[in-house]
Amino acid sequence: MSDALIQIETPFAFNEENQREFDGLIGRYPVKEAAMLPTLHLAQRQAGYITPAVMKYVAEQLEVSVMKVKDVVTFYPMFFEEPVGEYVIRICHTLPCALRDCKGVLEHLKAKLATDVASETNLAKGTTADGKFTLMKVECLASCDVAPVIMVNDDLYKNLTPEKVDELLAKLAS
Amino acid sequence: MVQERRILYEHLDVPDINTFDVFRQYDGYTRFEKAIAEYQPDDVAKMVMDSGLKGRGGAGFSTGLKWSFVPKDIKPCYLCCNADESEPGTFSNRYVLEKNPHLLIEGILICCYAMGIETTYVYIRGEFTLGKKMLDAAIKEAYEKGYLGKDIRGTGLNVDIYSHPGAGAYICGEETGLIESLEGKRGQPRNKPPFPAVEGVFGKPTVVQNVETLCNLPFIIGNGVEWYTQMGPTYADTRANPPTPDPNTGTKLYCISGDVNEPGVYELDLGLTCSELIEVAGGLRGEEVKAVIPGGSSAPILTHYELDTRLDFTSLTLAKSMLGSGGIIVMNETRNIVDCLLNIMKFYAHESCGQCTPCRWGTPWVRDIVQRIADGNGRKDTMTRPKFGVAENGRWGDTGETEEIYEDLDLLESVANNIANVDTMTWNTICVFGIAVSWPAVSYMRKFRPEFEATIQEGKLVTLPVAEATVSPEENYAYQQRFVPKEFADL
Ligand SMILES: Cc1cc2nc3c(=O)[nH]c(=O)nc-3n(C[C@H](O)[C@H](O)[C@H](O)COP(=O)(O)O)c2cc1C
Numbered sequence A: 001m002s003d004a005l006i007q008i009e010t011p012f013a014f015n016e017e018n019q020r021e022f023d024g025l026i027g028r029y030p031v032k033e034a035a036m037l038p039t040l041h042l043a044q045r046q047a048g049y050i051t052p053a054v055m056k057y058v059a060e061q062l063e064v065s066v067m068k069v070k071d072v073v074t075f076y077p078m079f080f081e082e083p084v085g086e087y088v089i090r091i092c093h094t095l096p097c098a099l100r101d102c103k104g105v106l107e108h109l110k111a112k113l114a115t116d117v118a119s120e121t122n123l124a125k126g127t128t129a130d131g132k133f134t135l136m137k138v139e140c141l142a143s144c145d146v147a148p149v150i151m152v153n154d155d156l157y158k159n160l161t162p163e164k165v166d167e168l169l170a171k172l173a174s
Numbered sequence B: 001m002v003q004e005r006r007i008l009y010e011h012l013d014v015p016d017i018n019t020f021d022v023f024r025q026y027d028g029y030t031r032f033e034k035a036i037a038e039y040q041p042d043d044v045a046k047m048v049m050d051s052g053l054k055g056r057g058g059a060g061f062s063t064g065l066k067w068s069f070v071p072k073d074i075k076p077c078y079l080c081c082n083a084d085e086s087e088p089g090t091f092s093n094r095y096v097l098e099k100n101p102h103l104l105i106e107g108i109l110i111c112c113y114a115m116g117i118e119t120t121y122v123y124i125r126g127e128f129t130l131g132k133k134m135l136d137a138a139i140k141e142a143y144e145k146g147y148l149g150k151d152i153r154g155t156g157l158n159v160d161i162y163s164h165p166g167a168g169a170y171i172c173g174e175e176t177g178l179i180e181s182l183e184g185k186r187g188q189p190r191n192k193p194p195f196p197a198v199e200g201v202f203g204k205p206t207v208v209q210n211v212e213t214l215c216n217l218p219f220i221i222g223n224g225v226e227w228y229t230q231m232g233p234t235y236a237d238t239r240a241n242p243p244t245p246d247p248n249t250g251t252k253l254y255c256i257s258g259d260v261n262e263p264g265v266y267e268l269d270l271g272l273t274c275s276e277l278i279e280v281a282g283g284l285r286g287e288e289v290k291a292v293i294p295g296g297s298s299a300p301i302l303t304h305y306e307l308d309t310r311l312d313f314t315s316l317t318l319a320k321s322m323l324g325s326g327g328i329i330v331m332n333e334t335r336n337i338v339d340c341l342l343n344i345m346k347f348y349a350h351e352s353c354g355q356c357t358p359c360r361w362g363t364p365w366v367r368d369i370v371q372r373i374a375d376g377n378g379r380k381d382t383m384t385r386p387k388f389g390v391a392e393n394g395r396w397g398d399t400g401e402t403e404e405i406y407e408d409l410d411l412l413e414s415v416a417n418n419i420a421n422v423d424t425m426t427w428n429t430i431c432v433f434g435i436a437v438s439w440p441a442v443s444y445m446r447k448f449r450p451e452f453e454a455t456i457q458e459g460k461l462v463t464l465p466v467a468e469a470t471v472s473p474e475e476n477y478a479y480q481q482r483f484v485p486k487e488f489a490d491l
């Protein structure tokens, strides 16, 4: 894809701290391209989601084509190409959690947040009107012993019940 | 009752065991020191071979044997530690990373010493933010204390460990998918051969090893092979002449979830039975066991008739299932097997990497068939045909009766078997994800066929009582053995 085809809204560059971290990353691998996933994580943390400008920037840093970056971004569910809420709520719905009524927790979350569940191609569908929360279903989070579980950004919440969800949401909203 | 034997998990709950100093108080790094002081690298590799250690990540392949395939003359050689842990029902690696990361580092050091490896990547699934944080902190500390980096403890040994985050794709747990992902690409598995041991990451020989496998190494070195092989059963493989020993040695971090009172990780000697494990995990939650998944969602299901099956690599293979990742999921009498299969098929349809046509299209197709059945729209023919089942001679054959044709069940089996054939164990795909799809699909349907039939018949999800929902062990056995010539049937 030539650069002309990419609409670039706001240019992107690492801030100082992330630049330092990136410089540390790149030395770990014999080829720069291998730093792709950690670099994209870093960029997403800074930009909120992977914009075309981010992809272009990452491609330049890693000396690969923009298409290659896009290729990777579309493959991995943890990279977002659309804006998401301040809190991303990932609810596990695989079998062990399903056996512990994750459905009830999901329905409760949907009702409380007054939103649907995001799909991979439509994150807005699961994002609350105020842009505070994005609700999405994910596969097993390797915590089936404390099912049902959700992750809110980087934190795991265990043995959930509708009451615990209420407490949690109240805490996050304040 | 079977007692837990905590070895890998012994100090897991010691406060601050994640710090170097506390880890050190509990013999931390002494096993590594013993390895470099007392043994040559080849001796260490031989000890691992003799210990009978089998990979704990899924395939159950002998670790020592895997190491022996690595060419000695091609450098650099890499170690990839597989901490992608995404097989549904598995959660033992997480606790090691979060609570006792130095143990993993020690295991890595021993492997690196034995194999002459200088660079290790720990591929951690993206959702393990806490685990990655703890491991990174431990790595940093190990560098500061001189257990990582250049010229470790004045021995001339150089080892670097880097953690590498994944980004939410299950298939990156497959070893070649992991390697592709580590190289900064889509995590799409590679054709084998060449195997990673010969040509892996960055085109170099690569050892891929699960977290739990590596955590076994300090104890094999520290306590010796003889001590290690006392744990767990060693069978004789009678297919070879003379019979060769088939070790299932060591402990396993069994992860048990679902309908038990105390789900969690239990470290036990390999080889206890399914019902014993349920007992250890606080007993069943409910009245009756309906089904047990013995090795992560990819493993064929076991019925209540099969609860005496020993949970080790060999016994489960003989029972036409697998120990896999050691994730045991228990289902009680209230569960509907059609519904459970639907859940699992949704998982696989979502996680197929999309490279191979049979897997890319077949997996969603299987999911759609199960969805249709669960929705009450399962298709049934108006015609009948001769009923196959346990024939007079006790083998699979014409029973002389007729049966109704459940079109969707035939289709389900046919589509699944065309992704990967569970009878011949051949697959039309690049990686064994294909088997991981067709194994549950065919085994759930075959072993709980009455429940599938009833659901189609009634046009809504029907949960039958356990005894009625399950096919008899005789029929199950005859079905599994139907392509096996009679003289080999019991081997
Ligand atoms: C679809 C698929 C997913 C896998 N996921 C994992 C995983 O999450 N963690 C893991 O350790 N091994 C996983 N494996 C097994 C690896 O391919 C490989 O066999 C293992 O990491 C080798 O290490 P070991 O010999 O120490 O078990 C998976 C295999 C397949 C086919």
Ligand code: SF4
Pocket: B171, B188, B189, B351, B352, B353, B354, B355, B356, B357, B359, B360, B429, B430, B431, B432, B433, B434
């Ligand atoms: S079998 Fe499925 S997951 Fe494996 S490589 Fe093929 S498409 Fe990908």
Ligand code: FES
Pocket: A092, A093, A094, A095, A096, A097, A098, A139, A140, A141, A142, A143, A144, A147, A148, A149, B088, B089, B090
């Ligand atoms: S199924 Fe939800 S954490 Fe494993």
